[in-house]
Amino acid sequence: MDEPIRVMIVDDHPMWRDAVERDLAAAGLKVVAVAANGSEALARFPATRPQVIVLDLQIPAPNGVEVTAEVVRQDPSARILILSASGEQQDVLDAVKAGATGYLVKSASKEELIDAVHRVARGDTVFTPGLAGLVLGEYRRMLDGGGNDDRPRLTERETEVLRLVAKGLSYKQIADRLVLSHRTVQNHVQNTLRKLQLHNRVELTRYAIEQGLDEE
Amino acid sequence: MQDRLFRALVWLRVVLIVNAVTLNIYRYDNFHHPYLGTGIVAVMVVWTVFATWAYAAPSRRVPALLCADLLITLAALISSPLVKGETFNASVPGFWVAAALIAWAIHWQFVGGLVAAALVSACDLLIRDGVSQTNYGNVFLLMIAAPIVGYLCGSLQRMAAERAAAEHAAAVEQERARLARAVHDGVLQVLALVQRKGAEIGGEGAELGRLAGDQEQALRSLIRQQDALVEETVAAETDLVAELEKLGTRRPPRVQVATPGEAIRLPAHVTSELTDAVKACLDNVARHVGEEAPAWVLLEDMGGSVIVTVRDEGPGIPEGRLDSASSEGRLGVSASIKGRLEDLGGRADLFTAPDQGVEWELSVPSGRPLASGP
Known part of the structure; x- marks a missing residue:
C-alpha cells in the first residue's frame, strides 16, 4: 500500500478538530498538523508539508480564503478541501477561485469526508450541487460583465456536466447519462475549476501590475 | 449641535x-x-x-x-x-x-x-x-x-x-449582525457535529442526529435569506434566489438548493408563482417518492430567462401514464404546474424515464437583456 495521505486540519473549534482528526486517523490517514487559525496554519504548513488541508473558512485571521491563496502560492501541488459550516456563498466561491479543489458542508458524513479527502488528494475535484450552482453563476456573470475577451468560458460539454452536478447527480450518474467515462466527467468538472482559478490568478497579476505602474 | x-x-x-x-x-x-x-x-x-x-x-x-x-x-x-x-x-x-x-x-x-x-x-x-x-x-x-x-x-x-x-442604532445593528454570524457559525458547527456523531451512535442517537441535521439546514438557509434581505429595496420586485433558498429548510422531501449566489430580482408575482410551482413539484416528490427522498432544486440565470430545475431520484413516471391521465380528464398536478408557467409567459417541461426519477424544467422570461457576449 502507498504512503498514507498527509493531512492538516484547520478549524477554530477544538471539538471539530478532534472529531475530524479521529475520523481521518481511524481511516488510515496521517494527520501531520492541526491549526486553530490562519496564522498557525501558514506557520505549520511549510514545516509539515501536508498533501491535503482540510480547511474551515470561518477562522481567525487570516481567513480561509487568504490561507488558500497563500498555500497554493507556496506549493501548487497542495490540495485544499473546504469543510465549512456556514456555507457563506461568496466565501466558498472566493476560496475555490483562490485554488481550493474541494468543498463539503460539515454535515457530511464521516464516510463522505474520508472519501472527499482521498479524492482531493488524487487531484479530483469534490463539488456539492450548491457549489456547482455558484460556479455556473460565476461563469454567466463573467459572460454578462463584458470587458476583457480573455474571460474564461465553459465549453458546451462542461456546462452540461456542471449543470448535472448542480442538479445533484453523482459523477457516475452523469457518466451513465452522457455515455462518458467516469474519468472524463471528472476531467470536465476539474477544467471548470482550473479555468476559473487561472483567470483569478491572471486578474490578480494584472491588478498588481496596474497598481505598480500607477505608482511610477 | x-x-x-x-x-x-x-x-x-x-x-x-x-x-x-x-x-x-x-x-x-x-x-x-x-x-x-x-x-x-x-x-x-x-x-x-x-x-x-x-x-x-x-x-x-x-x-x-x-x-x-x-x-x-x-x-x-x-x-x-x-x-x-x-x-x-x-x-x-x-x-x-x-x-x-x-x-x-x-x-x-x-x-x-x-x-x-x-x-x-x-x-x-x-x-x-x-x-x-x-x-x-x-x-x-x-x-x-x-x-x-x-x-x-x-x-x-x-x-x-x-x-x-x-x-448609533446602525452601528449596534452591524455589531449585532457580526456577533450573530459568529454565534450562527458556532451553532452550525455543533449541529453538524451532533448529526455526525448521532449517525455513528445509532438508535436514539441517530434520531437526534437527524433532528440536528434538519435544524442545521434550516439555520443555514435562514442565514442566506438574511444576506439576501439586505438588498431588498424595490417592493415591486423580489429576489427569486432568497425565495428558493427558503425551500432548503423544507421537509419533506429533503431539498438541496443550488443558486448562482447573487440576487435575481423579478416582479413579485413572478417570483411567488414560480416559487409556488417549485413547491408543487416538491410536494409531488414527497407524495410519490417518499418523505425522506432527496430532491434538488437548481436555479440558473440565463440572462434573458431564468430556469429552475427540480429533480428527484424516484421511480419516475411510466411512459403513457401522463397522457392517459390527461385524456381521462384527470389533469392533476402536472397540468397545474404547466398552467402556472404558461400564465407567466414561460414553460414547464417534464423529463422522466422509469427508474430515472423526474426532472421538471421551469423556465420564465426575466425581461432582462441577454448575455452580451458573442
Missing part, C-alpha cells in the same frame, strides 16, 4: 459689537453724558469678549451666564434715556441686543426666544417717550423672529439628536 450654533453666534456677536461701536462713534454728538455713554459702550465691548470666552465651553453655559447676558443687555438698553436724554432716537446697544436674544433662543429654544424678546421689547417701549411706527415695527419683528429662531434651533438640535441615535 448646540456647540455649532454657539460657535456661529460668536461671529454674530463680533459683527453686532463692531456695528454698535461704529454707530455710537458716528452719533457721538447725541450723547448728553459722553463719559457715561463711552463707559457703557466699553462695558458692551468687554462683555462681548467675556461672553465669547464664556459660551465657548458647554460647562460654562449655566443659566446664570445667560441671565447675566440678558441683564447687561437690558441695562445697556435702559441706560439710553440717561445717556442720550428723554427724546433719544437710537438706543445705545442698538442691534447688539440680538446677541443675548439668540443665545437664549439657542439654549432655551422657543420659550427662551419668546421670554427674552418680550423682556427686550418691554424695556425698549418703556424707555421711550413715545412709540413711533418704526419702534413698533422693530418690536413686532423681534417678537416674531426670536421665538422662530428658538423653534428652529430646537428642531435642529432634535434632528441632530435623532441622526446621532440612528447612527
Whole structure:
C-alpha cells in the first residue's frame, strides 16, 4: 500500500478538530498538523508539508480564503478541501477561485469526508450541487460583465456536466447519462475549476501590475 | 449641535459689537453724558469678549451666564434715556441686543426666544417717550423672529439628536449582525457535529442526529435569506434566489438548493408563482417518492430567462401514464404546474424515464437583456 495521505486540519473549534482528526486517523490517514487559525496554519504548513488541508473558512485571521491563496502560492501541488459550516456563498466561491479543489458542508458524513479527502488528494475535484450552482453563476456573470475577451468560458460539454452536478447527480450518474467515462466527467468538472482559478490568478497579476505602474 | 450654533453666534456677536461701536462713534454728538455713554459702550465691548470666552465651553453655559447676558443687555438698553436724554432716537446697544436674544433662543429654544424678546421689547417701549411706527415695527419683528429662531434651533438640535441615535442604532445593528454570524457559525458547527456523531451512535442517537441535521439546514438557509434581505429595496420586485433558498429548510422531501449566489430580482408575482410551482413539484416528490427522498432544486440565470430545475431520484413516471391521465380528464398536478408557467409567459417541461426519477424544467422570461457576449 502507498504512503498514507498527509493531512492538516484547520478549524477554530477544538471539538471539530478532534472529531475530524479521529475520523481521518481511524481511516488510515496521517494527520501531520492541526491549526486553530490562519496564522498557525501558514506557520505549520511549510514545516509539515501536508498533501491535503482540510480547511474551515470561518477562522481567525487570516481567513480561509487568504490561507488558500497563500498555500497554493507556496506549493501548487497542495490540495485544499473546504469543510465549512456556514456555507457563506461568496466565501466558498472566493476560496475555490483562490485554488481550493474541494468543498463539503460539515454535515457530511464521516464516510463522505474520508472519501472527499482521498479524492482531493488524487487531484479530483469534490463539488456539492450548491457549489456547482455558484460556479455556473460565476461563469454567466463573467459572460454578462463584458470587458476583457480573455474571460474564461465553459465549453458546451462542461456546462452540461456542471449543470448535472448542480442538479445533484453523482459523477457516475452523469457518466451513465452522457455515455462518458467516469474519468472524463471528472476531467470536465476539474477544467471548470482550473479555468476559473487561472483567470483569478491572471486578474490578480494584472491588478498588481496596474497598481505598480500607477505608482511610477 | 448646540456647540455649532454657539460657535456661529460668536461671529454674530463680533459683527453686532463692531456695528454698535461704529454707530455710537458716528452719533457721538447725541450723547448728553459722553463719559457715561463711552463707559457703557466699553462695558458692551468687554462683555462681548467675556461672553465669547464664556459660551465657548458647554460647562460654562449655566443659566446664570445667560441671565447675566440678558441683564447687561437690558441695562445697556435702559441706560439710553440717561445717556442720550428723554427724546433719544437710537438706543445705545442698538442691534447688539440680538446677541443675548439668540443665545437664549439657542439654549432655551422657543420659550427662551419668546421670554427674552418680550423682556427686550418691554424695556425698549418703556424707555421711550413715545412709540413711533418704526419702534413698533422693530418690536413686532423681534417678537416674531426670536421665538422662530428658538423653534428652529430646537428642531435642529432634535434632528441632530435623532441622526446621532440612528447612527448609533446602525452601528449596534452591524455589531449585532457580526456577533450573530459568529454565534450562527458556532451553532452550525455543533449541529453538524451532533448529526455526525448521532449517525455513528445509532438508535436514539441517530434520531437526534437527524433532528440536528434538519435544524442545521434550516439555520443555514435562514442565514442566506438574511444576506439576501439586505438588498431588498424595490417592493415591486423580489429576489427569486432568497425565495428558493427558503425551500432548503423544507421537509419533506429533503431539498438541496443550488443558486448562482447573487440576487435575481423579478416582479413579485413572478417570483411567488414560480416559487409556488417549485413547491408543487416538491410536494409531488414527497407524495410519490417518499418523505425522506432527496430532491434538488437548481436555479440558473440565463440572462434573458431564468430556469429552475427540480429533480428527484424516484421511480419516475411510466411512459403513457401522463397522457392517459390527461385524456381521462384527470389533469392533476402536472397540468397545474404547466398552467402556472404558461400564465407567466414561460414553460414547464417534464423529463422522466422509469427508474430515472423526474426532472421538471421551469423556465420564465426575466425581461432582462441577454448575455452580451458573442
